[in-house]
Amino acid sequence: MIDVHYWPTPNGWKVTIMLEECGLDYNIIPVDIGGGAQFTPEFLRISPNNRMPAIVDHEPLGGGAPLSIFESGAILEYLADKTGKFLPTQPAQRYAVLQWVHWQMANLGPMMGNANHFKNYGKNMVDDPKQLEYGTKRFVGEVDRLSGVLDARLSVSQYLADDYSIADMITWPWAFLIGRMLDEKMWETYPNLKRWVDEVGARPAVDKGFRVGRDLGKRELTDAEEKARRELLFNQTNDKVRAAREQAARGAAGSAAKAAG
Secondary structure, eight states: OEEEEEOSSHHHHHHHHHHHHHTOOEEEEEOOTTTTGGGSHHHHTTOTTSOSOEEEESSOTTSSSOEEEESHHHHHHHHHHHHTOSSOSSHHHHHHHHHHHHHIIIIIHHHHHHHHIIIIIGGGTOSOGGGGHHHHHHHHHHHHHHHHHHHHHHTTOSBTBBBOOHHHHHHHHHHTTHHHHSOGGGGGTOHHHHHHHHHHHTSHHHHHHHHTTTTTTOSOOOHHHHHHHHHHHHOOOHHHHHHHHHHHHHHHHHHHHHHHO
16 A cells, blocks of 8 residues: 555646556545645655655565655656556666656746746735746746747657656646646647647546545635745745754654664
């Protein structure tokens, strides 16, 4: 069984989609990122960067003690190696997939996250809207550029790395939201990207993985709760999370000592 520490966001969907595609049994453990669950010492022992998703595989590849993994790209690569699915073993084909996995992790996800922050959340966090203009232009422009990169690739290939793979699974949860970030009319400019978004989204496992935990976090927040949530999500500093990290480290050291002695 695989425990999935999860919240229904694009990064969380990557993992549930892969698990559904592989037909693996898993158990969802909600991580309420708006309520601060990502800062608990228990979660930081699994994901020291205080970000979900993370997994704990109780029957890990290679055997041994339960294995925890954080970062969605590493998780998908691990699950592909564990199952022998969606990531070729031959070097040329393998790295054709992995280059797009790393492209998503370094480009599309972060740029869309920043664009969403400046375009949608930032207006609630600054007094002068003009402070947001450059950031919005910079990151929305990058999303537009990256859409062109995807469209060009998908004009010559059905999927990002020829055959359907973890590259498609890791990219789709962000890519299908591009229309909301830019403008729904943008799909006319990127028809190959639109074709791919629709084809991948029509896969039963993708649809099922995307719907996991849909009802989590749907409670309407008060204004005060929403303000606290924004502060929690967007104003993190080392000082604010240090105590939780130190407590997590002490817990991990204690567990290791207990196991050794």
